[in-house]
Amino acid sequence: MNALKFIGLLFSPVVFGLAFFGPLIAEMIVLLELSLPVGIPLYWGLAMGGLLGAIAQWRGSWIWVKPS
Amino acid sequence: MSRVTLSRAELEAMSPDALDALERQIAGRYMHRIPWGAVAWGLGNLALWLALWPLVLFDYLSIWLAFPIATLSISLSYLPSHEAQHNIIAREGHRLRWLNELVGHLSPIPLAQPYRVLRATHMEHHAHSNHPDLDPDYPVHAPNDWAFLKNSLLRRQPGGSSQKSYGEALERTGNSALMIDALVMNTLFVGVLFSMAWTGHAIEAALLWWLPRHIALTYIQYYLSWAPHHPGIRQERYGQTRAFKSQLGNLLSMGMQYHIVHHLYPRIPLSSTPAAFRDLKDILALKGCDIGGWETTEAKRDGGK
Numbered sequence: 577m578n579a580l581k582f583i584g585l586l587f588s589p590v591v592f593g594l595a596f597f598g599p600l601i602a603e604m605i606v607l608l609e610l611s612l613p614v615g616i617p618l619y620w621g622l623a624m625g626g627l628l629g630a631i632a633q634w635r636g637s638w639i640w641v642k643p644s
Numbered sequence: 645m646s647r648v649t650l651s652r653a654e655l656e657a658m659s660p661d662a663l664d665a666l667e668r669q670i671a672g673r674y675m676h677r678i679p680w681g682a683v684a685w686g687l688g689n690l691a692l693w694l695a696l697w698p699l700v701l702f703d704y705l706s707i708w709l710a711f712p713i714a715t716l717s718i719s720l721s722y723l724p725s726h727e728a729q730h731n732i733i734a735r736e737g738h739r740l741r742w743l744n745e746l747v748g749h750l751s752p753i754p755l756a757q758p759y760r761v762l763r764a765t766h767m768e769h770h771a772h773s774n775h776p777d778l779d780p781d782y783p784v785h786a787p788n789d790w791a792f793l794k795n796s797l798l799r800r801q802p803g804g805s806s807q808k809s810y811g812e813a814l815e816r817t818g819n820s821a822l823m824i825d826a827l828v829m830n831t832l833f834v835g836v837l838f839s840m841a842w843t844g845h846a847i848e849a850a851l852l853w854w855l856p857r858h859i860a861l862t863y864i865q866y867y868l869s870w871a872p873h874h875p876g877i878r879q880e881r882y883g884q885t886r887a888f889k890s891q892l893g894n895l896l897s898m899g900m901q902y903h904i905v906h907h908l909y910p911r912i913p914l915s916s917t918p919a920a921f922r923d924l925k926d927i928l929a930l931k932g933c934d935i936g937g938w939e940t941t942e943a944k945r946d947g948g949k
Contacts, residue, residue: 595842596834
């Protein structure tokens with residue numbers, strides 16, 4: 577993997593979704609005392625953060641609306 | 645001579661050269677002052693923002709109280725660096741040059757913006773204000789407040805163009821190497837966010853840096869770029885920016901009501917632009933500037949009778 581690809585990956589929405597939004601969502605689940613049907617908050621956070629990141633990667637937008 | 649001694653008729657009777665000389669003479673009174681307030685503001689504001697982290701992490705301060713403080717602090721972090729970008733604190737060769745550069749580098753850290761990139765692109769903004777291809781801040785333009793907000797949010801999305809015009813400006817001016825500064829700063833930013841998140845402090849990182857920075861960027865873009873340059877269609881010296889009256893007053897609009905003075909005389913410190921504007925506005929109105937509803941001295945005098 578060359579340097580540019582690594583930089584692109586480091587700043588990609590998927591990585592941000594997993595590395596930041598994942599733990600953030602997990603902490604919010606705990607803070608709000610939400611009951612989970614299965615698993616622990618971190619797994620849910622990573623799933624949701626990863627999904628958000630993947631959508632942002634695909635759409636080019638975290639807020640669904642595409643930049644013109 | 646100053647605004648109080650000359651009526652509009654007397655100003656109109658002056659030759660263009662004499663009027664230019666008078667304008668420069670008045671502006672000159674406000675230059676060559678070291679803005680110690682901006683120095684204290686830049687360094688003190690950074691210290692305040694940095695202090696929030698241990699205060700919150702060691703439970704001396706609630707994160708919910710720290711969040712608005714962080715937002716205010718990050719919103720205020722750009723302008724001291726802006727003074728440094730224009731060498732207002734100390735120009736090259738001055739004994740306090742180091743202080744100029746120190747404030748320039750340190751104050752915008754909460755914004756995660758590198759000083760040398762800000763300076764290089766800001767000089768391009770001044771050189772080509774409102775030029776669709778050459779002004780790096782041109783993409784901020786929008787027809788109204790809400791269009792600005794939508795544009796600001798969309799440009800910051802992964803597929804948006806927020807950094808495109810800055811990258812192009814650096815390339816055009818032979819400053820591509822400064823992209824490394826941007827890379828280092830962005831790596832530091834996401835590195836801190838990720839590290840905090842994976843050590844159980846994601847909410848603190850989100851409310852001390854990530855979200856306040858987004859709010860601050862929107863606020864700064866609105867008052868420093870959009871409002872003083874709206875509608876952004878004139879490119880000549882006396883038309884590329886305007887004065888305006890902010891409903892939030894001068895402090896909350898970060899002194900940008902008088903941004904027209906800054907573009908005409910970038911060496912005037914921010915704290916002096918209101919006084920300089922009051923002294924210059926009659927001349928500026930005569931020269932076709934949009935003085936944004938501020939009354940000329942004569943109109944104010946007549947209205948007061």
